[in-house]
Amino acid sequence: MEIIVYRAGADKIETGFTVEQLSDLLQDQQAVIWVDMPEPTEADDQTLLNVFHFHPLTVEDCRETRNYPKVEEFPGYLYFILHGVRADTSPDHFNTIELDAFLGPNYVITYHHDAFRSITNLKKLLSTSPMICQRGPAFLLHQIFDQIVDFYTPVLDDFDERIAKVEEDIFSLSRPNKAILEEIMDLKRGVLRLRRITGRQREVILRASRGEFTLIPAALLPFYRDIYDHIMRVTDMA
Numbered sequence: 010m011e012i013i014v015y016r017a018g019a020d021k022i023e024t025g026f027t028v029e030q031l032s033d034l035l036q037d038q039q040a041v042i043w044v045d046m047p048e049p050t051e052a053d054d055q056t057l058l059n060v061f062h063f064h065p066l067t068v069e070d071c072r073e074t075r076n077y078p079k080v081e082e083f084p085g086y087l088y089f090i091l092h093g094v095r096a097d098t099s100p101d102h103f104n105t106i107e108l109d110a111f112l113g114p115n116y117v118i119t120y121h122h123d124a125f126r127s128i129t130n131l132k133k134l135l136s137t138s139p140m141i142c143q144r145g146p147a148f149l150l151h152q153i154f155d156q157i158v159d160f161y162t163p164v165l166d167d168f169d170e171r172i173a174k175v176e177e178d179i180f181s182l183s184r185p186n187k188a189i190l191e192e193i194m195d196l197k198r199g200v201l202r203l204r205r206i207t208g209r210q211r212e213v214i215l216r217a218s219r220g221e222f223t224l225i226p227a228a229l230l231p232f233y234r235d236i237y238d239h240i241m242r243v244t245d246m247a
Contacts, residue, residue: 010053013043013135015142022139028052031060035116041142042116043149045128049120061118063088063111071109071120078209080216087112087224089150089213092206093125093157094164105206108157110150112224117146119153127156147225151232154214158239161207211240 012026017039026034034042046053054072057063067088070076081088089112092105106123119128131152135141141152217225218233225233 010049010056011045011047011132013045013132015041015139019139022135022142028056028060031056035060038115040115041146041149043142043146044116044118045132046118046120047124047128048122053120057111057118057120061086061111061113061116067109067111074107074122076107076109078206078213080213082222085113087222089154089217091154091157091210091213093127094160095123105202108153110153112146112150114224115146117150117153125153125157126160127153130156145226145229147229148232151229151236155232155236155239158210158236161203164203207240211237214240 010028011024012028012031012034014023014026014034016023016037031042031044034040044056049071054068057068057071058065063086064083067081067083070088070090076090078092079090089108089110091108091110093108095104095106106125107121108125109120111118111120119125121128131141131149141149214233214237216222218230218237220227220230
């Protein structure tokens with residue numbers, strides 16, 4: 010578990026906190042606290058239950074890695090599930106990784122069993138400037154989601170290239186028909202999964218972008234709408 014804290018008016022973030030300090034840190038309503046839980050343990054699950062007092066069913070969902078994207082509102086916090094693309098994914102082996110995230114009045118929690126490039130990138134950025142945290146936890150979460158969606162674009166480019174190659178092979182008959190058929194089936198499965206995931210993520214971000222949740226300030230709705238527009242483009246391309 011890594012705890013990153015931005016205190017109002019500070020010119021840099023703070024790190025190196027322990028789970029025992031979380032309760033005190035959360036008392037500062039002007040702070041922005043990011044708790045990242047990579048490769049979470051049972052102790053991390055207990056933190057979600059005993060420090061943040063999240064609903065046990067959400068923690069149960071966090072433990073699983075086969076959930077579809079969704080957003081649920083609870084008293085005092087929002088629970089999100091989004092999917093990112095694996096760094097080693099390809100059109101014929103299209104796989105996603107699950108991110109569970111919580112948004113509260115002064116905190117963001119990210120819980121994931123696999124590495125997320127978006128999270129790594131954001132930590133590097135925060136180490137040089139706290140500007141993202143200065144805009145509040147909902148903006149911090151937006152930045153994570155935005156990068157998750159951005160990484161879908163290269164995958165779509167790979168799909169386009171692979172489909173073009175298959176079409177070329179079909180017309181030139183440069184490969185046996187059986188091999189081409191197998192590749193077509195692999196591509197079809199990949200496209201179908203891509204459509205299922207992006208379709209559900211589109212609904213999640215739509216709800217976050219239309220003022221349904223008080224934890225996402227009105228001033229930030231255009232930023233979430235921008236992610237929604239990006240997902241729409243991804244869905245249309247798929």
